[in-house]
Amino acid sequence: NAGVTQTPKFQVLKTGQSMTLQCAQDMNHEYMSWYRQDPGMGLRLIHYSVGAGITDQGEVPNGYNVSRSTTEDFPLRLLSAAPSQTSVYFCASSYGVARGGDTQYFGPGTRLTVL
Amino acid sequence: GENVEQHPSTLSVQEGDSAVIKCTYSDSASNYFPWYKQELGKRPQLIIDIRSNVGEKKDQRIAVTLNKTAKHFSLHITETQPEDSAVYFCAASISSNYQLIWGAGTKLIIKP
Numbered sequence A: 001n002a003g004v005t006q007t008p009k010f011q012v013l014k015t016g017q018s019m020t021l022q023c024a025q026d027m028n029h030e031y032m033s034w035y036r037q038d039p040g041m042g043l044r045l046i047h048y049s050v051g052a053g054i055t056d057q058g059e060v061p062n063g064y065n066v067s068r069s070t071t072e073d074f075p076l077r078l079l080s081a082a083p084s085q086t087s088v089y090f091c092a093s094s095y096g097v098a099r100g101g102d103t104q105y106f107g108p109g110t111r112l113t114v115l
Numbered sequence B: 001g002e003n004v005e006q007h008p009s010t011l012s013v014q015e016g017d018s019a020v021i022k023c024t025y026s027d028s029a030s031n032y033f034p035w036y037k038q039e040l041g042k043r044p045q046l047i048i049d050i051r052s053n054v055g056e057k058k059d060q061r062i063a064v065t066l067n068k069t070a071k072h073f074s075l076h077i078t079e080t081q082p083e084d085s086a087v088y089f090c091a092a093s094i095s096s097n098y099q100l101i102w103g104a105g106t107k108l109i110i111k112p
Helices: none
Strands: A004-007 A010-013 A019-025 A031-037 A043-051 A054-057 A064-066 A076-078 A087-094 A110-114 B004-007 B010-014 B019-025 B032-038 B045-051 B056-059 B062-067 B072-077 B086-093 B100-102 B106-111
Touching: A004 A087, A010 A019, A019 A031, A019 A087, A043 A064, A043 B100, B004 B086, B010 B019, B019 B086, B019 B106, B032 B062, B045 B056, B045 B062, B072 B086
Parallel strands: A010 A110, B010 B106
Antiparallel strands: A004 A019, A019 A076, A031 A043, A031 A087, A043 A054, A064 A076, A087 A110, B004 B019, B019 B072, B032 B045, B032 B086, B056 B062, B062 B072, B086 B100, B086 B106
16 A cells, blocks of 8 residues: 655745645545644644545635545645745545544655745 | 643653653543654654543553543653654544644654
């Protein structure tokens, strides 16, 4: 199993550009989520999904969109990039939907810089 | 909103000594408390977790204790080794939805 994969690993955008961060998992996990991690801070939840066709907002959803058309894929779209979105983005998945009470497996991360 | 406070933000210990990191949470109905380790430039990885029906859990040199009354839980690492140097994050589940709320992290430095 490849686990959780993310592409790209690095990305530089100009203010106002849009892009999609890709996330895929091959573990048949129901729960998938996107976090951002800023220097010296913990992980902040952007959006999450408890199954195909079901998504919901996390702590910091503004400026981001998600969709979940399949169990495997959970892309994150930046609509109009801003310097405040410079961060490291992690995708994570877990097997169950037992109210978050399950091991989350993280992807390797995408380091995004917005100029 | 719900939050998790983690202390200290930096912890420096001599190799071979013990390290303790503490977290407090606000949602009294939280029932799942994981600890993750993140090495520099790497992804977070689960090292141990505990559920609200258990007071303590051990895995070799790592242990977690939970005090539901006081709403705090702690990570204990004994006989620290250089490879324990990393940032450690605690988290707590939110009873009303599927989210985990994360602490801000503790940078653990093991001095040779």
